Amino acid sequence: xxxxxxxxxxxxxxxxxxxxxxxxxxxxxxxxxxxxxxxxxxxxxxxxxxxxxxxxxxxxxxxxxxxxxxxxxxxxxxxxxxxxxxxxxxxxxxxxxxxxxxxxxxxxxxxxxxxxxxxxxxxxxxxxxxxxxxxxxxxxxxxxxxxxxxxxxxxxxxxxxxxxxxxxxxxxxxxxxxxxxxxxxxxxxxxxxxxxxxxxxxxxxxxxxxxxxxxxxxxxxxxxxxxxxxxxxxxxxxxxxxxxxxxxxxxxxxxxxxxxxxxxxxxxx
Amino acid sequence: xxxxxxxxxxxxxxxxxxxxxxxxxxxxxxxxxxxxxxxxxxxxxxxxxxxxxxxxxxxxxxxxxxxxxxxxxxxxxxxxxxxxxxxxxxxxxxxxxxxxxxxxxxxxxxxx
Numbered sequence: 001x002x003x004x005x006x007x008x009x010x011x012x013x014x015x016x017x018x019x020x021x022x023x024x025x026x027x028x029x030x031x032x033x034x035x036x037x038x039x040x041x042x043x044x045x046x047x048x049x050x051x052x053x054x055x056x057x058x059x060x061x062x063x064x065x066x067x068x069x070x071x072x073x074x075x076x077x078x079x080x081x082x083x084x085x086x087x088x089x090x091x092x093x094x095x096x097x098x099x100x101x102x103x104x105x106x107x108x109x110x111x112x113x114x115x116x117x118x119x120x121x122x123x124x125x126x127x128x129x130x131x132x133x134x135x136x137x138x139x140x141x142x143x144x145x146x147x148x149x150x151x152x153x154x155x156x157x158x159x160x161x162x163x164x165x166x167x168x169x170x171x172x173x174x175x176x177x178x179x180x181x182x183x184x185x186x187x188x189x190x191x192x193x194x195x196x197x198x199x200x201x202x203x204x205x206x207x208x209x210x211x212x213x214x215x216x217x218x219x220x221x222x223x224x225x226x227x228x229x230x231x232x233x234x235x236x237x238x239x240x241x242x243x244x245x246x247x248x249x250x251x252x253x254x255x256x257x258x259x260x261x262x263x264x265x266x267x268x269x
Numbered sequence: 270x271x272x273x274x275x276x277x278x279x280x281x282x283x284x285x286x287x288x289x290x291x292x293x294x295x296x297x298x299x300x301x302x303x304x305x306x307x308x309x310x311x312x313x314x315x316x317x318x319x320x321x322x323x324x325x326x327x328x329x330x331x332x333x334x335x336x337x338x339x340x341x342x343x344x345x346x347x348x349x350x351x352x353x354x355x356x357x358x359x360x361x362x363x364x365x366x367x368x369x370x371x372x373x374x375x376x377x378x379x380x381x
């Protein structure tokens with residue numbers, strides 16, 4: 001096992017990287033490059049379905065309430081990127097207290113984003129913009145526009161929920177990642193508590209009722225990792241976690257205008 | 270991490286110790302401002318193609334700010350910058366070639 005290696009005076013057999021940085025960071029960049037292609041493909045799928053749908057602009061779904069909500073979500077993500085970079089700064093200055101505070105602030109902003117996004121999804125589903133796989137929401141007042149969009153432009157709902165759902169999943173896992181870096185083992189019971197709250201507080205017809213189990217799965221995976229490889233995360237770990245977090249922010253910078261702003265109700269028909 | 274990796278991580282951390290805090294706040298402010306401009310433009314009743322071009326242009330500027338300053342790519346060595354960015358852009362261009370070809374056909378023939 002890698003952890004059983006003992007320290008010695010033998011110089012490393014590996015030459016320094018030609019990229020001038022450590023391998024963990026290069027590994028994260030490689031992952032982000034591959035992930036950018038996933039999101040790129042989803043954005044292209046969304047755009048293509050939009051182009052190939054007749055009179056799409058006559059059916060644009062988002063009213064100003066949605067645009068305001070998405071703008072606040074964007075502000076949350078941008079602010080989280082600022083707090084993340086401040087966490088990286090604190091970590092290289094070996095200020096453990098500030099590092100934890102900034103990481104927790106980042107997680108809080110990320111959680112704000114997820115909560116707002118979840119609320120928006122819930123409202124959209126209740127209003128009639130939904131997928132066949134989502135259970136019908138009882139008591140919701142169906143909006144005629146959304147019902148028509150779901151019927152006439154089914155690809156919109158499919159690509160919208162896939163794209164934003166994939167992004168929401170990335171943000172959620174990012175929060176878990178930062179929680180592990182900031183609090184290590186102490187984060188596991190918190191994560192389990194969050195899972196219980198998310199599971200029990202959402203009605204059974206909500207997609208988040210079952211989606212909450214992602215947190216349980218994350219708790220199990222994090223538990224195994226922290227048990228197999230317990231360590232104090234240093235500045236390089238915080239920086240690598242930061243790269244992931246900024247990437248999630250970066251992707252939203254394209255989803256926000258393409259999905260929300262280009263579908264604002266104000267556009268001419 | 271082995272000694273080489275630790276030395277590299279330490280060197281990177283040392284470089285980052287000189288980054289000014291104010292710079293991050295300026296970048297954050299610029300990103301919020303650009304977002305505000307995007308939302309403002311949404312309500313200006315522009316032609317969709319023109320609006321899409323402007324919004325994507327602004328998004329690319331925002332992406333460059335995030336990658337350059339927040340992800341610190343600006344401070345990496347040239348090889349790292351070129352390899353990461355050119356490979357992502359190259360792959361996205363490949364997607365665009367297929368997308369544009371078919372999308373142009375859809376637009377030219379008209380959506381039925």
